[in-house]
Amino acid sequence: MDARHTNVAKEARKKGYDPAIVGYTTTTPDPREVAAEDPRFKVLGDLMDGWRPVGSWGMKMEAYFGWLVANGLALPENPWDIWLPQDLAPGEIGATRKPSRIPAELSDTAWFTDRGLDHIRGANKKPWFLHLGYWRPHPPFAAPAPYHDMFDAADCPPPLRAASVEEEAKQHPMLRFYLDSVKRKSFFENGEGLGADMDEAEVRQMRASYYGLMEEIDAHLGRVFQHLKDSGQWDDTLIILTCDHGEQLGDHHLLGKLGYFDESFHIPMIVRDPDASANGTRGQIVRQFTESVDLMPTVLEWIGQDCPRACDGHSLLPFLRDGGAPDTWRREVHYEFDFRNVFYSKPEEPLGLTMDQCSLAVVQDESWKYVHFAALPPLLFDLSKDPGQFHNLAEDPAHAVTVRDYAQRMLNWRLHHAERTLTGYAATPEGLMLRL
Numbered sequence: 001m002d003a004r005h006t007n008v009a010k011e012a013r014k015k016g017y018d019p020a021i022v023g024y025t026t027t028t029p030d031p032r033e034v035a036a037e038d039p040r041f042k043v044l045g046d047l048m049d050g051w052r053p054v055g056s057w058g059m060k061m062e063a064y065f066g067w068l069v070a071n072g073l074a075l076p077e078n079p080w081d082i083w084l085p086q087d088l089a090p091g092e093i094g095a096t097r098k099p100s101r102i103p104a105e106l107s108d109t110a111w112f113t114d115r116g117l118d119h120i121r122g123a124n125k126k127p128w129f130l131h132l133g134y135w136r137p138h139p140p141f142a143a144p145a146p147y148h149d150m151f152d153a154a155d156c157p158p159p160l161r162a163a164s165v166e167e168e169a170k171q172h173p174m175l176r177f178y179l180d181s182v183k184r185k186s187f188f189e190n191g192e193g194l195g196a197d198m199d200e201a202e203v204r205q206m207r208a209s210y211y212g213l214m215e216e217i218d219a220h221l222g223r224v225f226q227h228l229k230d231s232g233q234w235d236d237t238l239i240i241l242t243c244d245h246g247e248q249l250g251d252h253h254l255l256g257k258l259g260y261f262d263e264s265f266h267i268p269m270i271v272r273d274p275d276a277s278a279n280g281t282r283g284q285i286v287r288q289f290t291e292s293v294d295l296m297p298t299v300l301e302w303i304g305q306d307c308p309r310a311c312d313g314h315s316l317l318p319f320l321r322d323g324g325a326p327d328t329w330r331r332e333v334h335y336e337f338d339f340r341n342v343f344y345s346k347p348e349e350p351l352g353l354t355m356d357q358c359s360l361a362v363v364q365d366e367s368w369k370y371v372h373f374a375a376l377p378p379l380l381f382d383l384s385k386d387p388g389q390f391h392n393l394a395e396d397p398a399h400a401v402t403v404r405d406y407a408q409r410m411l412n413w414r415l416h417h418a419e420r421t422l423t424g425y426a427a428t429p430e431g432l433m434l435r436l
């Protein structure tokens with residue numbers, strides 16, 4: 001991460017908070033300022049600057065694995081095998097109704113929750129700021145008992161996908177690449193073959209396991225909320241529940257967080273503002289477009305700290321306290337995806353792209369979704385007629401004006417959010433002037 005960028009933890013420190021973190025942020029340090037041999041470059045990411053770790057499980061989960069041993073669990077030679085399903089039959093691969101080998105009281109979700117509660121208790125009701133990060137729901141998709149069996153696969157929705165992998169792949173070269181390369185092993189410790197080869201029954205079972213992992217999170221958050229109530233802190237604590245990405249879960253024959261489909265980018269967010277001015281909006285669902293960049297301005301406004309100029313998002317407090325969006329609220333959403341080569345996915349060579357060509361940007365409103373690639377064909381979906389995004393209209397002459405209009409919207413957005421750190425400064429005969 002570019003060292004010049006601030007973050008919500010650094011800004012909260014200016015208000016006297018000591019932001020603590022349980023879990024991780026998958027942030028790699030700026031390689032221009034950190035030695036190349038630093039161990040943080042040997043993992044996907046470590047902790048973002050500004051946060052004080054109070055429950056980091058280590059760069060390779062060593063803190064969590066050590067805790068398991070201290071609690072009497074004998075680790076297998078490959079520690080990740082604790083997430084293998086119990087009593088696997090020969091040849092049993094992928095999603096299964098069987099529980100993981102780890103007991104629920106020793107799960108990573110239980111471990112994160114315990115660390116978070118320890119910190120809250122230690123704060124002794126003084127002002128605190130905690131990023132309680134959970135890993136779940138996340139691969140490997142195997143839930144501990146009793147969560148593994150709380151949902152019946154037959155009751156889970158079937159995947160939203162084309163009739164065949166080959167039919168799906170016709171939509172776009174990037175989609176073809178992922179269908180040919182995403183492996184089951186990345187999502188199941190007992191996985192083999194391609195994720196695209198999963199039949200409907202296995203997808204439904206995967207979803208049942210995923211829901212079980214969600215139910216486990218829900219149970220442990222209940223522990224945290226109950227402590228806040230019992231300790232008299234519930235009505236003084238801002239709570240935000242969200243996540244960093246979605247999951248394809250078999251839709252479009254895909255697994256993981258990738259591509260351009262809504263399943264990977266449309267994420268949940270639940271906010272509880274304890275202030276009495278928010279009483280009138282409790283339980284309401286906000287239908288307007290919000291983005292993850294709105295979180296930092298929301299938190300900073302709530303604690304009374306100015307938001308830095310670099311922030312592109314907007315505070316969500318008007319939705320909570322005024323019951324609606326400001327007149328200038330966004331009417332579309334923008335998001336981007338950098339898909340250059342990393343150790344587990346290498347699309348550059350198969351797609352004939354250079355590193356700097358591996359990017360896409362999306363502009364999406366209630367009616368249309370336009371996907372622009374740096375060096376691949378664009379995509380256009382009519383969301384009113386094709387909400388599942390199966391029919392690309394970008395090359396249809398009848399929709400050329402729509403493509404142009406949404407490409408221009410994207411360009412306008414890019415220009416509006418261009419680098420502007422010093423744009424308010426000017427040298428004048430009267431001296432330096434600053435406009436905000």
